[in-house]
Amino acid sequence: MKAANQLTKELKAFAQKQEIDIFGISGVEIINAHARKGRRPMDLYPSAKSVLIFGCGMADPFSRGWVYNGKGGAYFSLTSSELENRKWKLMAFLRKAGYQSFGGEMHGGGMLESGLRMANIAESIGMGYIGKSNLLITDKYGPRQNLHFLATDAPLLPDTGKVENQCGNCRVCQTFCTSGAIMGDGYFHARQCEAVINCSPNKMHHTRYVNTDCDMCLRMCPKGKLQWEKEERQGTWFEKLEKVNKGEDK
Ligand code: SF4
Ligand code: SF4
The missing domain is CATH 3.40.109 (NADH Oxidase)
Structure with missing residues (x-):
């Protein structure tokens, strides 16, 4: 062994x-x-x-x-x-x-x-x-x-370690959250999020075959080396929201 x-x-x-x-x-x-x-x-x-x-x-x-x-x-x-x-x-x-x-x-x-x-x-x-x-x-x-x-039941060596929180002053997910579930101080109001994602008209894409939930917290977070294509946002209301967020005109 x-x-x-x-x-x-x-x-x-x-x-x-x-x-x-x-x-x-x-x-x-x-x-x-x-x-x-x-x-x-x-x-x-x-x-x-x-x-x-x-x-x-x-x-x-x-x-x-x-x-x-x-x-x-x-x-x-x-x-x-x-x-x-x-x-x-x-x-x-x-x-x-x-x-x-x-x-x-x-x-x-x-x-x-x-x-x-x-x-x-x-x-x-x-x-x-x-x-x-x-x-x-x-x-x-x-x-x-x-x-x-x-x-x-395999005898394996457990991992240890700690990655420091790198959110810093970023508030992107809080700003774009459609339900107000992300409070920004570390508190997350799960029920509030659930109320939005279980509500079909609020889904990003919703057809008989495919639907994706709000997920703005996934889409907008700037962290991660592999990002979803920025092109996807162009000309959509994502882009408009980003401009509003930066104080630019729509
Ligand atoms: S899925 Fe939407 S409503 Fe829920 S926490 Fe993320 S941004 Fe907020
Ligand atoms: S968008 Fe990402 S990096 Fe910014 S506060 Fe939210 S979780 Fe942290």
């Missing part, structure tokens, strides 16, 4: 090869200490030693959106389906190495109801920081990524 440091190194290299470029390992202890009783890894997967937190950057605004599956009226997210695919690859890697994996539910249940957000677990192991928008901000994608998780 491989030593923990060798297995960790190989798993990270494998993840990179699978285009899982947001990847971190948390020990179960930290999650056990903060999650809801009955929904902790120790309750759900007693032999698990680590929880992998991994993400996919969103390629464009529509990959954040929800696509109609044409059957039961259900929508699925394109980025989520990419993540599901990556999860299977990680599970196969662990299985070949002689270990089990657990959880990884995509649509509720299990650790998703632990009361802990994956973004906060990611922050606690140095994958990024929680911005004023309450989103995980990473060096590569800013807030434009989705996260997923997988628990395993």
Whole structure:
């Protein structure tokens, strides 16, 4: 059996090869200490030693959106389906190495109801920081990524570290927030946001087949090396809002 440091190194290299470029390992202890009783890894997967937190950057605004599956009226997210695919690859890697994996539910249940957000677990192991928008901000994608998780009994070395909050005086997400949910002092009014995103007329693009929610906090955040195309904003009300924000004429 491989030593923990060798297995960790190989798993990270494998993840990179699978285009899982947001990847971190948390020990179960930290999650056990903060999650809801009955929904902790120790309750759900007693032999698990680590929880992998991994993400996919969103390629464009529509990959954040929800696509109609044409059957039961259900929508699925394109980025989520990419993540599901990556999860299977990680599970196969662990299985070949002689270990089990657990959880990884995509649509509720299990650790998703632990009361802990994956973004906060990611922050606690140095994958990024929680911005004023309450989103995980990473060096590569800013807030434009989705996260997923997988628990395993493999002996892996947990990540540690801290990325300092770099929001500074920026108030872009607060200014463009359509519900007033982002208070700017670190407080995030989740219900207020939900009231807007569950209201179809407020969705950015809404057809029978595709809809994307407000997501101005994703679109407008200046952080992240990989930005969605600026061209998308040109000639639209995004551009007008930006001009108003800068005190220019429409
Ligand atoms: S999705 Fe829209 S309403 Fe919700 S926090 Fe982001 S900007 Fe505000
Ligand atoms: S838009 Fe500005 S304030 Fe909001 S999360 Fe991004 S960097 Fe922070």
